[in-house]
Each structure stands twice: as structure tokens, then as C-alpha cells.
Amino acid sequence: MLIGYRAALGPRPRRDHWYSRSGSDKLRRMDWMPLLSTLAGAVIGISATLIADRNRWQREEARHALEVRREVYTEFVSALKAAGEEIRAVALGDHMSDSARDAAVREAFRGTGIYTASERLWLVGPPQVVAAGNEAFHGWRTLRDAYAQGVTVGSAEEAPLIAQRRTAMAQMRRVMREDLGIGPLGIE
Numbered sequence: 001m002l003i004g005y006r007a008a009l010g011p012r013p014r015r016d017h018w019y020s021r022s023g024s025d026k027l028r029r030m031d032w033m034p035l036l037s038t039l040a041g042a043v044i045g046i047s048a049t050l051i052a053d054r055n056r057w058q059r060e061e062a063r064h065a066l067e068v069r070r071e072v073y074t075e076f077v078s079a080l081k082a083a084g085e086e087i088r089a090v091a092l093g094d095h096m097s098d099s100a101r102d103a104a105v106r107e108a109f110r111g112t113g114i115y116t117a118s119e120r121l122w123l124v125g126p127p128q129v130v131a132a133g134n135e136a137f138h139g140w141r142t143l144r145d146a147y148a149q150g151v152t153v154g155s156a157e158e159a160p161l162i163a164q165r166r167t168a169m170a171q172m173r174r175v176m177r178e179d180l181g182i183g184p185l186g187i188e
Helices: 002-009 029-092 098-110 114-124 127-148 158-180
Strands: none
Touching: 029 098, 029 114, 029 127, 029 158, 098 114, 098 127, 114 127, 127 158
């Protein structure tokens, strides 16, 4: 009985075509597979190349930003040290008047390029480095003002200012080293 039923339905349609063939149209499913495979491979290859290029670009940008920060930090710390040496040298010298000493100390501080280095730090440093650098800068400026007002090197008045400056400088160096990915020194 089942055999008769199949015969009544007619021949089975072929399932290896997307649609019925008519005339000279002999397009088969297998004819599309190599093309689709090639296109899929091209899309995957181009995507992988673009992702790799973007990752490389990001690594290069991060490396460049780190190098710029390292240069700025070095410039700032060097300018702070130079400013300290200059104002200390002026404070150790003889001056005819208080106003001459004040002017000489301020000019020594200004002449080291500390203000330019400070602005560069403010432009490229992360907030914690800028805050620590600003604290160190103000420590030196407080010492500058004390020397300008007649505080002498090695005096009891100078000692707490030196201690404050040292603490601020140590904190600044620690934060800068952390930002650069360098471990702590452990000697400050």
C-alpha cells in the first residue's frame, strides 16, 4: 500500500539544487561554496589584520606617552634640584640689602626653568603626579621665600622647611616611579 502511495505522488524533487533548472541555467549549490569560502576567508583575514594593526598602534602610543612622561618628570625634578641649588647659593652669599637678596633669590629660582617644567608636568602628568609635583614645587618656593626674607642656611628656622621639602620630594619621586611602572627605591 505504501508503494502505491509514493507512485501517486509522482517523482521526488531533487534536493541538490536551490531552485529548479530551466533551460541553460545549471547553477548548483556546490558552485557557490568556493566563492563563499573565499569571501569568508578574506573577511576574516582583513579583520585580523585590522585588529592586529590597531593593537600595535595602541602599544606604540602607550610606549610613546610613557616616554614623554619620563622626559617631563626628569625635566621637572632636574629643574627643582637646580632651583634648590641656585637659591641655596644665593642664600649663602653676601648681599648689600634685604631687597637685593630678595631679588637675587627670586631671579635664581626663576632662571632655572622651573616654571616651564612645572607647566609641562601639569599638561602630561596624571592627577596624582601633578599633585605630588605641585607639593614639591611649593616646598621649594616656601624655602625660596624664607631665604629671600633672610633665613640663613643651616639655621634652626631652615630645618623644618628642609624636612618638609624632603618629604614632598620623596613622595613626588615615589608617585612618578609608580606611574612609570618602576618599583620603589626603598632608600628615601
